[in-house]
Amino acid sequence: MRLDFFDLNLFLNIMDSGSFTKGAERSHISLQAASERIKKLEQYFQVSLFTRHAGGVKLTFAGQVFAEHAQAILQQGQHLLRAMSPFSEGLNSNIxxxxxxxxxxxxxxxxxxxYLVNNxxxxxxxxxxxxxxxVTALDNGTAKLGLISSFFPAPQLQTLEFSDDPLVxxxxxxHDLSRIQSLKLADCLNYPFVxxxxxxxxxxxxxxxxxxxHCDIQYRLRLPNFAAIAQVVANGVGIAIMPKRAAQRLAQLYAFQQIELRGDWANRKLLLAAKNFDELSTAYQHFSQFLLSNDAQKALH
Structure with missing residues (x-):
């Protein structure tokens, strides 16, 4: 048997009106059809939902329990319709x-x-x-979701690990350092930086x-982005520190040497952060789940 919303509504209409006849009228079906539908419900669950008397019908104890669940199911059905309506109407969610x-x-x-193609x-x-x-924007509610560096503590936020983001x-x-495989920051501070x-x-x-x-970095030049830094380093201006992933990408365009940086501060991570993930809207939660999913992580490695 297929349990559908129409039968649940019919049952509640009969309950509210205290009559099969009035319940059938409210549901816009015949009395015979209403009786057959309720009979099938009772046969399926092997219970009596109503007791009949001269003035109409009353719920049995089983009928009272059925009514509670029927109301809950119909309420959830309304929630489902409201949740799906933006998609059926072509409305957009902004993140x-x-x-x-x-x-x-x-x-x-x-x-x-x-993600955008699939949604x-x-x-x-x-x-x-x-x-x-x-961190400030998330804390004061200006932002809902952010990707931040683990170098900066944010105990007031909830964070989930998104990806490693080491520096090189x-x-x-x-350069004098070009043959070295790895070093600490202290080993290079006497050289000019970009x-x-x-x-x-x-x-x-x-x-x-x-x-x-107890050192001050000597800068020969300051630039607005990693690509500009990589170009001038390749031209011999100085040394620089940048995310390993950016260095790997830019090494295809510019000739420079990459050297591993040792130390916890250099082996940082990217964290997905929110004030409270459970309080995010469905769209934000869905997007967060995607960013942390196995498929997304495989794409990054």
């Missing part, structure tokens, strides 16, 4: 993802096309910002580490 420059340039371009009613707005600013040092091919602009969170983290070593 704003705040992310640092590493996530925006090196990770998301690999993932977002597949044509979703629109994604990427907002690039420094990790400190993203790059130098010209003929860096990002002062406001960049990656630059702030590098300079914080240098200050812990």
């Amino acid at each position: 704003c993802l705040w992310c640092n420059s590493s996530a925006q340039s090196e990770y998301l371009p690999l993932l977002l096309p597949k 044509p009613n979703i629109q994604i707005d990427l907002k690039e910002a420094e990790t400190n600013d993203i 040092l790059i130098c010209p091919l003929q 860096g990002l602009m002062h406001y960049h969170s990656l630059q702030q983290s590098i300079e914080t580490q240098a200050k812990l070593l």
Whole structure:
């Protein structure tokens, strides 16, 4: 037997009116059809749902339990209809993802096309910002979802690991450091650097580490992005620190040497962050699940 919403509504109409005749009228079917449908319900569950008397019908105890579940099922059906209506009407859901420059340039371009193709009613707005600013925006409610660097603590937020995002040092091919496989930050601070602009969170983290070593970094040039830095490093201007993934991509365009950086601060991770993941809308939760899914992680490796 197929249990459908119509039978549940019919049952409730009979219950509310106290009469098969009135319940059938409310459901816009004949009395005979209503009686047959209720009889099939009773036969399927092997119970009596109503007791008949001269004034109409009353619920049995089994009927009272059935009524509670019928009301809950119909309410869930209404929730389902409301949830599906935006898709059937072609309406869009907008998601704003705040992310640092590493996530925006090196990770998301690999993932977002597949998600958008499979979810044509979703629109994604990427907002690039420094990790400190993203943490603040998530904390005060300006942002709902963000990708942040693990270097900056955010105990007030919920975070889930998205991907490794280690840093490397790059130098010209003929540089003194070019034959070294790995080094610590202290091993290279006496060489001139090419860096990002002062406001960049990656630059702030590098300079914080240098200050812990009681050193000041000597900058020959500051540039706005990793591509510009890679180009001038390849031309022999200085050395630089950037995400490993960006260095691997840019090594196809510019000739420079990559050197592993040792230390916890350099082996950072990208974290997916929210104030409370359980309180996000369905669209944001679905997108978050995609970013953390096995398929997405395979695409990044």
